[in-house]
Amino acid sequence: MIRQLIDRIQKTNAPVCVGLDPMLSYIPDHVTEKAFHELGETLEGAAEAIWQFNKEIVDHVYDLIPSVKPQIAMYEQFGIEGLKVYDRTVKYCQEKGLIVIGDAKRGDIGSTSAAYAMAHIGKVKVGSKILTAFHTDFLTVNPYLGTDGIAPFVDVCKEEDKGLFVLVKTSNPSSGEFQDRLIDGAPLYEHVAKKVVEWGADCMDGTYSNIGAVVGATYPEMSAVLRKLMPNTYFLVPGYGAQGGTAEDLKPCFNKDGLGAIVNSSRGIIAAYKQDAYKKFGPEHFGEASRQAVIDMVSDINRVL
Numbered sequence: 001m002i003r004q005l006i007d008r009i010q011k012t013n014a015p016v017c018v019g020l021d022p023m024l025s026y027i028p029d030h031v032t033e034k035a036f037h038e039l040g041e042t043l044e045g046a047a048e049a050i051w052q053f054n055k056e057i058v059d060h061v062y063d064l065i066p067s068v069k070p071q072i073a074m075y076e077q078f079g080i081e082g083l084k085v086y087d088r089t090v091k092y093c094q095e096k097g098l099i100v101i102g103d104a105k106r107g108d109i110g111s112t113s114a115a116y117a118m119a120h121i122g123k124v125k126v127g128s129k130i131l132t133a134f135h136t137d138f139l140t141v142n143p144y145l146g147t148d149g150i151a152p153f154v155d156v157c158k159e160e161d162k163g164l165f166v167l168v169k170t171s172n173p174s175s176g177e178f179q180d181r182l183i184d185g186a187p188l189y190e191h192v193a194k195k196v197v198e199w200g201a202d203c204m205d206g207t208y209s210n211i212g213a214v215v216g217a218t219y220p221e222m223s224a225v226l227r228k229l230m231p232n233t234y235f236l237v238p239g240y241g242a243q244g245g246t247a248e249d250l251k252p253c254f255n256k257d258g259l260g261a262i263v264n265s266s267r268g269i270i271a272a273y274k275q276d277a278y279k280k281f282g283p284e285h286f287g288e289a290s291r292q293a294v295i296d297m298v299s300d301i302n303r304v305l
């Protein structure tokens with residue numbers, strides 16, 4: 001799957017992922033009002049609003065980018081109705097040729113991870129039938145239960161040609177609380193990075209492995225160290241834009257060949273129409289504002305590569 005992702009990155013010349021993280025507060029009033037008029041101020045109404053919002057954004061940006069990353073929490077907050085829209089969004093994006101990174105940050109004891117893996121990137125047996133549930137192309141996973149919590153995901157990646165992004169150094173302000181703690185003279189995130197290389201060694205597809213790493217844009221010195229430690233690991237880099245990460249901060253995440261990283265922006269793209277730079281589009285044209293924000297993000301990143 002990493003080969004398909006790289007292929008699309010090269011075709012679009014855009015190492016960019018649009019985060020489909022639709023909070024209701026980002027959705028323009030005309031969209032929510034229509035959905036509430038049809039279905040009431042209900043979970044169904046909220047789900048319909050986020051579907052209409054997502055569709056408009058995807059329709060405006062799919063030709064510019066290689067991938068999207070729906071964050072499942074934004075859908076889960078509306079219960080089953082929200083999860084149905086998560087599934088519908090994943091399928092719609094795949095139909096549009098986009099690679100979908102399911103951001104669910106799963107990870108548990110081995111048997112439970114195996115069930116998560118089947119749900120999100122694998123297949124599930126029902127009687128005599130083999131069925132798929134969410135079926136995203138990549139999944140974000142949490143490695144803090146250790147190898148037996150990750151191995152079931154890696155096994156499914158091998159069987160299904162799917163990929164993972166394993167949390168290594170996250171973008172949030174408190175990420176150092178545990179991740180930067182020194183163990184045997186090295187920060188914990190470096191120990192995790194070495195494990196990611198080990199887990200990915202059997203999943204190479206060309207130069208890069210299907211087992212990637214999440215490395216936040218907000219700690220560029222650490223990204224530089226991690227780039228050296230994991231030369232053949234693709235990085236998913238969140239934290240650009242809304243969290244303060246700049247194009248300069250992203251540079252250490254890339255290899256000399258201009259590959260090695262895909263940068264996510266969620267609020268910065270989907271809620272672009274609310275930012276001063278894009279207010280001229282107006283809420284009615286929020287999709288066009290998102291398209292312009294993608295174009296600007298791509299040229300900002302390509303400027304430093």
Ligand SMILES: O=C(O)c1cc(=O)[nH]c(=O)n1[C@@H]1O[C@H](COP(=O)(O)O)[C@@H](O)[C@H]1O
Pocket residue numbers: 019021071103140169170171172214215216238239240241242243264265266267268
């Ligand atoms: O795994 C992630 O995607 C992730 C890891 C991380 O370290 N930091 C981080 O922000 N994320 C996700 O990336 C997205 C960032 O959103 P924005 O800050 O709006 O661009 C959210 O979906 C987060 O859940």
